[in-house]
Amino acid sequence: MNEKTILIWFRNDLRIRDNEILIEAVKRARKVVPVYCFDPRYFSETKFGTQKTGVLRTRFLIESVRNLRESLCSLGGGLIVKIGKPEEILPEICALYNVSEVYHHREVGAEETSISAKVEAALWKQQINLKHFIGHTLYHKEDLPFPIRNIPDNFSVFRKKAEKDSSVRTSFESPDHIEIPGGVLQESLPGLTDLGFPAANEQEEEHPVFAGGEDEGLRRLMEFIHEGSNSRNKNYRFISSRLSAWLSLGCISSREVYWLVDEYRKLLPDLSSKVISELQLRDYFRFMLKKHGHIIHHHEDGLKELSKRERNAFEKWKNGNSGNRVVDACIKELNSTGYISELSRQYAANFLVNKLRVNWRAGAAYFEEKLIDFSPAGNTGTWAAVLEGKIISPNKNISPKFDEVEQEEEIRKWLVDQNNTSAA
Structure with missing residues (x-):
């Protein structure tokens, strides 16, 4: 031994x-x-x-x-x-x-x-x-059909080549037993106040949208598959597995999700394809950050302060008061739950940069604070897409136009005024 x-x-x-x-x-x-x-x-x-x-x-x-x-x-x-x-x-x-x-x-x-x-x-x-x-990735970099420096900058091209010429490795088994040295202290976990948050935040949510941990991540995955198998609506275009929070902290791995979903590929081909596309997009953002990391800097050193006009516009945007009903719905959902879809992120980000003309790094910093599934690669990928005028989505047939009609229910849910009356 x-x-x-x-x-x-x-x-x-x-x-x-x-x-x-x-x-x-x-x-x-x-x-x-x-x-x-x-x-x-x-x-x-x-x-x-x-x-x-x-x-x-x-x-x-x-x-x-x-x-x-x-x-x-x-x-x-x-x-x-x-x-x-x-x-x-x-x-x-x-x-x-x-x-x-x-x-x-x-x-x-x-x-x-x-x-x-x-x-x-x-x-x-x-x-x-x-x-x-x-x-951290679905595809191990050594199994890709190209070195990192030659990875296609176009997501669709990357996905097709990876699907055709690469493979997903099998998952590792869990250990049966772990031996630690004697005397290892099991100290209490820190609370929110220990990490600098006001005491008022210590009260636990009664019905959290996301609960952390490996067990919860696996439960959410099986719940999503169950919902898909029992759903009368087989259009998965605008729904998300919402597994990204657990994936970002590594509570579950992309490989494990892939192989579990793969078991349902024949029964639920559209659902399986959607989840796998979400995993591939995560890989793409990560590999793009690896490839272009010397160009895309997420540091704050040397950045100019926001102008007074930018600060005012930024405050309205991040409070869901920009004046654009879709953007405001997205931001209010983000502030309440810590999550919005990738398409919603790009839509809100595009409005901040190209309509309100606010430094994109302010928006990226706000997403970093609020997103429960934040990752450097994912956040940089979202804002890079906006700056390049692209829409990058795991949905293969996504329209570049954000459909307000199809999203009407979500918009009404989050656009509620102080008197709790639905927005018109």
């Missing part, structure tokens, strides 16, 4: 199913030390007056970390949870438990990769290796 101890640095991979770093650590070490860090940099304020992580996504994150800890404990393990910078916390834990190697999943966002580099440098001072794994 190998006597080494491996630390598992969980980030956006909060699951035990189909998790290569967990399986590999258990296979190669006698003991593992699972760790999650609530990094305060992700709960700071931007120059646009927005929070990098809003209350809805923070609550979802806490729930997801809690579910991960419960799952690990059920296997005989546990999860060390800390508030602080990983480059400071991880070396301390490594020293405490005599860790010989650290495993984590590679990220593509500029901030995420910068933090990885800081962790790697800090660990190297202790002669500890940070091993990188790839596990």
Whole structure:
């Protein structure tokens, strides 16, 4: 039996199913030390007056970390949870438990990769290796029919070539048992106030639209399939699986979703095709950020402040008072639930940039705060599409015009005035 101890640095991979770093650590070490860090940099304020992580996504994150800890404990393990910078916390834990190697999943966002580099440098001072794994995409980059630098910039071309010339790897099994070092402390998870939110936000929602965790993500997937199999309306054009929140935090993996949905391909071909297209779009945005990351900067350094006119327009837009009924419906739904469809995001973003003439980065920062399924690649992809005058959708036959008639029910639902009367 190998006597080494491996630390598992969980980030956006909060699951035990189909998790290569967990399986590999258990296979190669006698003991593992699972760790999650609530990094305060992700709960700071931007120059646009927005929070990098809003209350809805923070609550979802806490729930997801809690579910991960419960799952690990059920296997005989546990999860060390800390508030602080990983480059400071991880070396301390490594020293405490005599860790010989650290495993984590590679990220593509500029901030995420910068933090990885800081962790790697800090660990190297202790002669500890940070091993990188790839596990956030449907298609493994080594299985693509082209190198990253040659990936088609057109989503439709990318999707067709990937479907034809690539394949989806099988999912990893969950471990049967995890052994952690003795004396690992199971400290309480932080609450919203610990992360800088007012105490009033601590009260739990009675009926949350999204509940975090691997168990909830799998439940939502099966619920969506069940809805599809029992639905009289087989037009999936304007509906979404809404799995993106769980996918963004890695509560469920794209591969696992793919293989579960694939089982229903003959029974529900349209539904299966739609979900797979959503997964392919996630891959496309991630690979585009990897390909063009040196051009598309999501940093705030050197950006000009918004003008007074821009600030006023931005305030109206983000409060759902822009004057455009569809945009206002989209933003009110976003503010209430933390979610709107990709088409709605692009529609609202296009209005902010091209009609209100507000710096797109302010809108991107607002989406970063409010979206419960935020990811650097997805958010950058949305705004890049708008700046290029494109509409990018997982729906293969989507019309470039946002259909107000078909969306009338959703518009009426969210356009409600202070007296609770429906908008005309």
